[in-house]
Amino acid sequence: MSLDETRLGEFIDAFVEDLGAALHASTIVVGDKLGLYRALAELGPTDAATLAARTGLNERLVQEWLDAQYVSGYCQHSSQTASYWLTPEQSAVLADPASPVFMVGAMTLAASTAKDEDKIREAFRTGKGLGWHEHHHDLFHGTERLFKPGYAANLVSDWLPALDDVPQVLTAGGSVADLGCGHGASTILLSGAFPNSTVTGFDIHQASIDIARKRAAEAGVADRVRFEVASAQDFPGTQYDLVCTFDALHDMGDPVGAARHIRKALSPAGTWLIVEPMAGDRLEDNVNPVGRIFYSASTLIGTPGAQSQPGGYALGAQASDARWAAVAADAGFRRFRRATETPLNRIFEARPEGRDHNNNNNINNTRSTVMAALEINDFTAPDEVRRPDPHATVEVVNVAGGEIGRYTFQPGWRWSEHIKPVVGGDSCQTNHIGYLVSGKMGISTADGSTGEVTPGCVYHIAPGHDGWVIGDEPVVVVEFQGAATYAKA
Numbered sequence: 001m002s003l004d005e006t007r008l009g010e011f012i013d014a015f016v017e018d019l020g021a022a023l024h025a026s027t028i029v030v031g032d033k034l035g036l037y038r039a040l041a042e043l044g045p046t047d048a049a050t051l052a053a054r055t056g057l058n059e060r061l062v063q064e065w066l067d068a069q070y071v072s073g074y075c076q077h078s079s080q081t082a083s084y085w086l087t088p089e090q091s092a093v094l095a096d097p098a099s100p101v102f103m104v105g106a107m108t109l110a111a112s113t114a115k116d117e118d119k120i121r122e123a124f125r126t127g128k129g130l131g132w133h134e135h136h137h138d139l140f141h142g143t144e145r146l147f148k149p150g151y152a153a154n155l156v157s158d159w160l161p162a163l164d165d166v167p168q169v170l171t172a173g174g175s176v177a178d179l180g181c182g183h184g185a186s187t188i189l190l191s192g193a194f195p196n197s198t199v200t201g202f203d204i205h206q207a208s209i210d211i212a213r214k215r216a217a218e219a220g221v222a223d224r225v226r227f228e229v230a231s232a233q234d235f236p237g238t239q240y241d242l243v244c245t246f247d248a249l250h251d252m253g254d255p256v257g258a259a260r261h262i263r264k265a266l267s268p269a270g271t272w273l274i275v276e277p278m279a280g281d282r283l284e285d286n287v288n289p290v291g292r293i294f295y296s297a298s299t300l301i302g303t304p305g306a307q308s309q310p311g312g313y314a315l316g317a318q319a320s321d322a323r324w325a326a327v328a329a330d331a332g333f334r335r336f337r338r339a340t341e342t343p344l345n346r347i348f349e350a351r352p353e354g355r356d357h358n359n360n361n362n363i364n365n366t367r368s369t370v371m372a373a374l375e376i377n378d379f380t381a382p383d384e385v386r387r388p389d390p391h392a393t394v395e396v397v398n399v400a401g402g403e404i405g406r407y408t409f410q411p412g413w414r415w416s417e418h419i420k421p422v423v424g425g426d427s428c429q430t431n432h433i434g435y436l437v438s439g440k441m442g443i444s445t446a447d448g449s450t451g452e453v454t455p456g457c458v459y460h461i462a463p464g465h466d467g468w469v470i471g472d473e474p475v476v477v478v479e480f481q482g483a484a485t486y487a488k489a
Helices: 005-033 036-043 048-055 059-071 088-094 106-115 117-126 137-162 166-172 185-193 206-219 255-265 289-307 321-330
Strands: 076-078 083-085 175-179 198-203 225-229 240-246 266-277 335-341 345-351 369-371 374-376 384-389 392-399 402-409 432-438 441-445 450-453 458-461 465-469 475-479
Touching: 005 036, 005 059, 005 088, 005 106, 036 048, 036 083, 036 088, 048 059, 059 076, 059 083, 106 117, 106 137, 106 289, 117 289, 137 166, 137 185, 137 206, 137 266, 137 335, 137 345, 166 240, 175 185, 175 255, 185 198, 185 206, 185 225, 185 240, 198 206, 206 225, 240 255, 255 266, 255 321, 266 321, 321 335, 321 345, 321 384, 321 392, 321 402
Parallel strands: 175 198, 175 240, 198 225, 240 266
Antiparallel strands: 076 083, 266 345, 335 345, 369 374, 384 392, 392 402, 402 475, 432 458, 432 475, 441 450, 441 465
8 A cells, every 4th residue: 555645744743743732631731730820820920940839849840841831832931031921811711710711621621531541442342331420520520610611701691692581581580490510600600690580400410419519609699599410301390481401412312302301391481592512514514623622522421421321312512403403393392593602602592382583473383374375384393293213303394285394314324224113114115305405315226226315416216215324424304295104104
C-alpha cells in the first residue's frame, strides 16, 4: 500500500497536536483544582516562586506547570522578567467563576473519562452500558461546572423569554419540575429568578441530589426549592406549568417514555423546555469543534448511560431536530419548535396543545386550516403517530381527503428485520412515492435491482422490496401515498 506523503504528514501533525492537547488537559485540571489559575489572575505578572508561595505548592512543579501553560497558550510570559500572567480573556475562561465563559471546569469532565476507560471498554464488549452512577465522581462535578455558566448567562435572560408566556406564568407563581437536575444548577437559578414559583429538581442519582440540597442552602433558596430522587419516567406531581430537561434527554434509555410522562404531568397550557447539545441534521454538518466534543462525550458517557437503562433507546448527544420532534410527537405533544439557540445548545419548546406562535390563538385538534380552496396541515402536530418498532416512527397528516406520511428510521433499521415481524410477508408490499429529506437509504427489489436514495431524491419504489438505513444518521422521508396503512399490523 502506497502512502500519500503529504496527507500522511498532515495527519501526523493533527495527531501530535491532539496528543499534546490530551496531555495538557490534565495540567488544566491540576491548575484548576489547586487554585493556580485563580492565584495567577490575582497576582498579575509573577514568577514560579511567588505563585508557589501563594498556593503552598512545590516550586519546581509550579515552574514546570507554568511553562506547560505558556507553550499551550494558556498564559503569557516575559523572558526578560521571568514572569507569567493571564490576560483578561484567559482569566475569564480559567479563573473567574462569575464569568459567563468560565469553562475551565469542563476539563474535569473530559479528564474523568480517562479514569473510567476500563469500564467504558467493558461497555463496548457487552453492550450493557455504563450507568451514570458508575462513573468517577469528577464527571458529576465537571458536568455541573461545564453547564452552569451557560445556564446563568442564558436561561432567565434569553431562553425562557423565547417560550410563549412562560416568564409571565413563573413571575406570577407557577410550578416547575427540573428533570435530570444533577447538582441543581438550573433548578437553583429558576428558584432564584422566580421566587413566587415552586421548583422541584429530580434526578436518579442520590449523591447528586445530596449535593443539590447543599447548593440550595448555600444559595439561600432552600425554603422554596426541593430536590427528590426520581426518574423522568416516574417523577411525582401533576399540573406543572413548566417541565425542563437540561442536556439530559439524550442520556435517557426511554426518552419517549419520559416524554409521555412529562405530557401527563403538564397542565393543558404547560410547556416542556428541552435543552440539547447543538447538532446539525447530518453527520457532515457536525464536523466542527462542537460536534467533536459532543460525539466524543456521547461515545464515552451518554450513549452507554442510555444503554444501561430500560427502554431500548440510545439516541446520542447529536440527535437531529427531526428526531426530537418525533419523540415529542410520539408522546402526544401537538407543538414542537426550536425556540432559540446558542453555539453549544438548541432550545426546544414542546406544548400539549398546538398554538399559533404569531398570535397565540389556539389551533384546532387537527391543526388544519381551511380557507376556501386552501387547506393547510403540518407535521408539528400530526393527526396520527405510530411506532411499529423502536427503530421506526410514522407520522401522518390528513389533507385534501388523503394522508401524507413522514417516516423516521433510526440507524440499524431494516424493513425485513423491524417491520416484517409486524406486517408479515417476505417483502414490503407498499407502493412508495416520496421524497428523502435526510440520511441515506438502501433499497433492493424483487427483480434484483439495488440502489441508494440520498437527500433531495424523489423516488418511486414498487411493491416487493426491502429497505434499510445506511450509516449512522436517521433517515427521514415524506411519502405521498400509503401512509394510512404503512407498517400497520
